[in-house]
Amino acid sequence: MAKDNRPxxxxxxxxxxxxxxxxxxxxxxxxLRDGQVSxxxxxxxxxxxxxxxxxxxxxxxxxxxxxxxxxLREPGQGYKETIATGTAAAAAGGFTSVCCMPNTTPVLxxxxxxxxxxxxxxxxVTNVFPIxxxxxxxKGAVLTDFRALQRAGAVAVTDDGKPILSETTMRxxxxxxxxxxxxxxxxxxxxxxxxxxxxxxxxTSFRLGxxxxxxxxxxxxxxxxVQLAQQFNGARLHVAHVSTAEALKSVRRGKKxxxxxxxxxxxxxxxxTDADVRDYDTNFKMxxxxxxxxxxxxxxxxxxxxxxxxxxxxxxPHAPHEKIIEFERAAFGVTGFETALGLAITVLHGGHRxxxxxxxxxxxxxPARVLDLRGRGTLLRGSxxxxxxxxxxxxxxxxxxxxxxxxxxxxxxGRQLTGxxxxxxxxxxxxxxxx
Amino acid sequence: MAATQAQxxxxxxxxxxxxxxxxxxxxxxxxxxxxxxxxxxxKPRPLLKGKRVFLLFYEASTRxxxxxxxxxxxxGATTSLVLSSGSSVEKGESLLDTGYTxxxxxxxxxxxxxxxxxxxxxxxxxxxxxxINAGDGMHEHPTQALLDAYTILRHKKKLAGLxxxxxGDVYHSRVARSAIHLLSKSGARITLCGPxxxxxxxxxxxxxxxxxxxxxxxxxxxxxxxxxxxxxxxxLAGLKVSLPDYISRYQIxxxxxxxxxxxxxxxxxxxxxxxLELTWDVADCPQSVIVEEVKNGVPLRMAVLARAxxxxx
Numbered sequence: 142m143a144k145d146n147r148p149x150x151x152x153x154x155x156x157x158x159x160x161x162x163x164x165x166x167x168x169x170x171x172x173l174r175d176g177q178v179s180x181x182x183x184x185x186x187x188x189x190x191x192x193x194x195x196x197x198x199x200x201x202x203x204x205x206x207x208x209x210x211x212x213l214r215e216p217g218q219g220y221k222e223t224i225a226t227g228t229a230a231a232a233a234g235g236f237t238s239v240c241c242m243p244n245t246t247p248v249l250x251x252x253x254x255x256x257x258x259x260x261x262x263x264x265x266v267t268n269v270f271p272i273x274x275x276x277x278x279x280k281g282a283v284l285t286d287f288r289a290l291q292r293a294g295a296v297a298v299t300d301d302g303k304p305i306l307s308e309t310t311m312r313x314x315x316x317x318x319x320x321x322x323x324x325x326x327x328x329x330x331x332x333x334x335x336x337x338x339x340x341x342x343x344x345t346s347f348r349l350g351x352x353x354x355x356x357x358x359x360x361x362x363x364x365x366x367v368q369l370a371q372q373f374n375g376a377r378l379h380v381a382h383v384s385t386a387e388a389l390k391s392v393r394r395g396k397k398x399x400x401x402x403x404x405x406x407x408x409x410x411x412x413x414t415d416a417d418v419r420d421y422d423t424n425f426k427m428x429x430x431x432x433x434x435x436x437x438x439x440x441x442x443x444x445x446x447x448x449x450x451x452x453x454x455x456x457x458p459h460a461p462h463e464k465i466i467e468f469e470r471a472a473f474g475v476t477g478f479e480t481a482l483g484l485a486i487t488v489l490h491g492g493h494r495x496x497x498x499x500x501x502x503x504x505x506x507x508p509a510r511v512l513d514l515r516g517r518g519t520l521l522r523g524s525x526x527x528x529x530x531x532x533x534x535x536x537x538x539x540x541x542x543x544x545x546x547x548x549x550x551x552x553x554x555g556r557q558l559t560g561x562x563x564x565x566x567x568x569x570x571x572x573x574x575x576x
Numbered sequence: 577m578a579a580t581q582a583q584x585x586x587x588x589x590x591x592x593x594x595x596x597x598x599x600x601x602x603x604x605x606x607x608x609x610x611x612x613x614x615x616x617x618x619k620p621r622p623l624l625k626g627k628r629v630f631l632l633f634y635e636a637s638t639r640x641x642x643x644x645x646x647x648x649x650x651x652g653a654t655t656s657l658v659l660s661s662g663s664s665v666e667k668g669e670s671l672l673d674t675g676y677t678x679x680x681x682x683x684x685x686x687x688x689x690x691x692x693x694x695x696x697x698x699x700x701x702x703x704x705x706x707x708i709n710a711g712d713g714m715h716e717h718p719t720q721a722l723l724d725a726y727t728i729l730r731h732k733k734k735l736a737g738l739x740x741x742x743x744g745d746v747y748h749s750r751v752a753r754s755a756i757h758l759l760s761k762s763g764a765r766i767t768l769c770g771p772x773x774x775x776x777x778x779x780x781x782x783x784x785x786x787x788x789x790x791x792x793x794x795x796x797x798x799x800x801x802x803x804x805x806x807x808x809x810x811x812l813a814g815l816k817v818s819l820p821d822y823i824s825r826y827q828i829x830x831x832x833x834x835x836x837x838x839x840x841x842x843x844x845x846x847x848x849x850x851x852l853e854l855t856w857d858v859a860d861c862p863q864s865v866i867v868e869e870v871k872n873g874v875p876l877r878m879a880v881l882a883r884a885x886x887x888x889x
Contacts, residue, residue, distance in 0.1 A: 344781035348598075350693035350715030350750060420701075421694030466670055467692035469713070 148526075148569035149192030150174040155184055156197025156530060160204055161502035162509075162519040171202055173526035173569040181520060195571075197530055200563055203501045204520050205237025205527030207508040208478070209405050210301075210326075210381055210453035213239065215263065216254065217246025222458040222547045225264030227478075230456070230546035232573035234478035235504075235562040237527035238268040238517060243279065244302040250274035250285045252293035259294050266572040267565075268527070270296040270514065272326060275314050281306055287317045296512045299326035301381060302428075304362055306332060312369055319375035324403075324512060326379045329362035329388065330354070330429065339469045341415040341430040349421065351469065354430055360387035367395035367402055379511055380404040382455050384429035386439030393448050403511045405453035408484040409475055411440050413552060423464045423471035424552045427457065441493050444503060451508035452500075454481050458548030476546050480539055480553045482531060486560030490533070497533055526569035535561040592685070592706030592884035595696050596716035597757040605722065605758060608879050612726050615650075615875035615882075622652035623887040627684040629653045632674065633710070634660040634690045639846055639870050640710050640719070644687050647877035651887075653684075675699045675707075685884050688712075693750075706884035714748050720845050721754035723876040725762070727869050728801060731841055736763030741795045741836075743826060744805030744853050745774040751845040752805055756782055769795035770826055773815040774807070792826050799836040803843045804828050807853045819852075828854040833863065841865050 151173040158169040158181065170187050172180040180187050208231060214222040224241075231239045241258065243249030249258065249271055257263075258271045273295035277283045279302070287298060298314070305311045305327060318325045335354045340346050342353025363380055370378040380392060383404045395402035409427065414434045418425040425431060443449045457474025464471050485504070489495040509518025516524045541554040565573035597605070615621075629648040633641055641657070648655045658678065660666065665674060671690070678686055685706040688696050693713030700707040711717040725735060732738060740759050746752040746768050759766055760783040767787045768775045780786045789795040796802055812819055833842060842854075842864045850856045859866060 342778075344778055347747075347776070347778045348753075348782055350713050350753060352714075421697050462670070465672065465698075467690070467698060468694045469692045 147175060150179070151193045151195065151526075151566065151569055151571070152187065152191035153195045153197050153202055153528065153530065156200045156202035158202045158520060159498050159501050160520045161498050162204075162506035163521050165520070166498055169202070171520065171528065173528065173566065176526050176568045178520050178522055178524045178526055181522060195530065195564060200530050200532050201497065203529045203531070204505040204518050204524070205529050205565070205567065206235045206482070206504040207238040207240070207514060207518055208236045208454050208456070209240045209451050209508045209511060211239050211241055211456040211478070212244070212458065212474070213241040213269070214458060215245060216257065220460050223264070224258065224269060225266070226545060226547040227456070227458070228265040228267040228269065230476070230478040230544060231267050232565045232567070233545050233562065234480070235482050235529040235531060235565055236267055236478060237529065237565060237567045238270060238514060240270045240272050240296060240512060242272055242301045243274040243299065248274045248279050250277050250279065252289045255290055255293040255295045267567050270294070270512065272297045272299050272301070274298065275300050275305055275325060276310060279303060281310055284310065284313055284317060287323050288321055291321060291323050296514070297324040297326050297379065299328065299381065301326065301328045304328050304330050304332060308365065308369070311366060315369050315373050315376040315378065318377050319373040322375065322377070324377040324379045326381050327362070327366050328381050329359050329366065331358045331362050334358050337469070339426060340418050341432050343415055343433055345415045345418055349418070356385045356387050356432070356436070359385050359429055360391065363388040364391040367391045367400060370395060370402055371398055371400045375401065377401045378403070382407050382410065382429055382453065383440070383449070384410050384432050385436050389439055389443045389448055396448065403450040404448070405451040405508070405511070406440050406444055406449045407453060407455045408477060408481045409552060411437060411444065412484045412488045413437075417552070421468040422552070423466070423468055424475060424550050426468060426471055426473055427455070427475050428473035441489065444489065445493070445495055445499065449503065450511050452481065452485060452503040453508065454478055458546050459550050460548060464550050474550065476544070476548055476551045478546065479544055480551065480556070480558065482562060483537070483539065483558030483560050484553070486533055487558050491559055526566060528566040529562060530564040531560060531562045533560050535559065537561050591704065592886060593700045594708045594718050594880055594884065595700055596709060597718045597721050597754045598716065600718070602761050605725070605761065608722055608876075608883060609726050609729065611879035611882065612876045615878035617646060617650045617874045617878065620650045620652065623882050624648065624885055625652035627653040627885055628682050629655050629881060630678045630683040630686045631655060631657045632678065632686055632688045633657070634665065635711070637689055637710070639873060640689065643870070643873040644710060644877050647874050648881055650874070651878055651881060653881070671695055671698060672702050675703050679703055679705060685881065708880060708884055711750050713750065714753070715750050716754045717750040718754050719873070719877055719880055720751050721758040722880070723869060723873045724755060724803070724843060724845070725758055726876050727843070727865055727872050728841065730868070730872070731865070732800065735759060738764040738800040739767070739798060740764045740801040740803060741767045741769060741799040742803045742805065743769045743792060743795065743828060745807050745811065746770060746779055746805065747774050747776055748808070748811060749805050753782065755803065756786065760785065767795045767799070771817050771822065773817055792832055793835055796832050797835040799840055801841050801843060802828065802833060802836050804854050805845070806847060806849060809852070823852065827852070828858050830855065830857055830861065833858055833861070843869060846870065
């Protein structure tokens with residue numbers, strides 16, 4: 142008989158379990174068996190043994206983190222990152238599920254490529270949920286076959302990296318979204334007014350002599366999309382990486398009007414501002430760009446008050462030859478998996494007193510709800526055995542030379558952080574353990 | 577964390593680089609202006625004998641390029657000109673690789689002009705030889721600001737207290753940014769003038785005490801210095817400003833210049849477009865020091881090169 146490939150049972154003892162969806166915040170033991178959460182009970186109440194044990198006293202035991210927005214770069218851009226290296230970095234950051242973007246080579250616009258990304262040969266150590274292209278080759282003209290992509294395992298569609306600019310195309314996409322209950326993720330940027338821009342428009346861009354992206358280049362598209370989403374009952378719009386106070390207003394209005402609108406914010410946008418782009422350091426260049434201090438404050442308020450559904454990394458690895466060049470020519474994007482939790486705890490919990498439960502919600506049940514990832518984002522009995530264990534008080538310094546990502550384009554090298562992942566468990570298997 | 581711009585500029589300045597005026601201390605500015613007085617292109621001083629100065633130009637230039645070349649030669653250095661067209665840059669060589677190549681063939685200093693803001697900073701942070709910014713994108717053009725300060729000081733006792741009006745396309749101008757930093761540090765009072773598309777409100781955040789006026793008459797009245805910036809026709813095309821509208825509101829005419837002090841200087845970094853940002857007669861009027869600015873560019877750049885290569889005596 143072939144060797145049984147199922148994971149053994151795993152008992153996580155004595156940790157403080159925080160599961161916002163289940164409204165649990167207590168010291169509990171957690172038993173994982175057959176890839177599921179088998180039992181959750183007060184300390185020492187779980188009978189019977191387990192193949193493996195983790196002592197989690199003093200640690201937080203949370204549902205596995207879910208990243209709604211990451212670039213794993215395969216197929217075709219393996220020199221930046223592979224699904225194997227990207228998910229290894231994700232696991233080190235506590236992520237058990239990664240939703241990967243379709244701006245690969247070729248673009249993920251067919252069921253065949255969606256299937257390819259999900260194959261075990263890719264070597265993923267976390268769950269990978271592909272987000273497929275919304276239009277053919279992400280050219281913004283002809284919609285892809287949403288139904289076929291959904292059947293192949295895609296969890297949403299987007300043309301990320303570029304917006305769906307045409308109102309007609311966006312309208313058609315949202316209509317199709319409503320028909321099959323399939324979210325459309327929009328990278329909101331009016332590229333007609335951001336040509337040759339490399340950072341936020343403001344005092345810093347003026348001082349550095351760089352062309353700036355206006356707030357309206359984001360907000361106008363979000364506003365239009367929210368209005369369109371309200372026209373189709375059941376249409377689902379998810380606004381990627383919101384970066385401005387102005388765009389948040391539209392999201393709030395959409396939610397108030399009961400449109401099915403959701404949004405995410407990245408750690409770099411809540412941790413940094415455009416004033417940090419000092420030395421033409423391309424590790425501070427991403428799209429949307431770092432915004433003003435006022436925008437950053439507004440993001441933190443929206444993360445707190447529920448306007449924002451998820452923290453998403455927009456992990457965007459690039460090779461040195463794409464980054465160590467003139468600022469205006471450099472690729473947009475920064476890596477983000479391994480610093481996300483530390484930044485959330487340092488900035489949001491430490492700096493702005495956000496409860497840990499809210500941070501966990503933004504990394505677990507929040508994103509699970511946005512993309513309907515059933516049985517994930519919670520530790521309710523019967524859920525997938527995806528668990529993240531972390532030390533919320535551990536102080537550490539991020540050293541990019543130790544990163545598991547293939548690329549090193551981070552603005553946070555050498556940054557002191559509080560809060561560190563201790564172990565990451567996917568489907569009952571430990572895929573990362575702090576050394 | 578990554579080094580701040582100020583740190584990079586200080587670090588590279590220690591090796592003689594001149595990347596911008598923003599982080600250049602007033603004492604350094606004054607020392608360079610002092611040194612310029614000792615430089616005379618007609619009396620060569622072999623301070624840089626045996627040194628190789630490379631002029632790396634990724635953008636068109638007449639006065640900056642030739643004056644750096646004349647300046648280097650007047651100090652006894654050999655020069656080599658590398659243009660982006662006709663060099664390996666056309667084959668896709670990166671800026672840093674071009675820098676390493678020039679270093680390998682024996683460059684002692686690189687003077688670089690580049691269409692992208694920050695390009696000289698990138699070179700300076702990776703090379704162990706001085707990099708001199710001869711204009712980067714819309715960012716800075718430090719030697720232009722220095723030669724303008726030098727020119728002003730040939731006519732005025734000091735920069736402090738002078739009323740300087742800068743008219744034209746400030747937004748796209750590296751000359752304006754460098755001039756504003758230098759004049760502000762030196763205690764001049766600065767008024768910017770032009771339509772919002774070319775002189776945006778955000779410009780006032782560059783330094784403390786900047787004033788914007790949308791009326792040319794108001795801005796020029798009582799000025800000691802009227803500095804006119806070039807207005808590129810093709811840039812107006814993309815904006816809401818029509819050419820006739822710009823000319824009628826902001827062109828410097830003799831009538832407008834007369835609103836300035838009687839001993840006011842009329843300056844322009846060049847190239848001038850007669851009939852656009854200024855009239856024919858303004859360009860050639862007795863108050864115009866446009867040609868003198870070009871002339872002063874040579875001794876000023878001699879001083880900059882001498883300082884860069886540690887021969888500032």
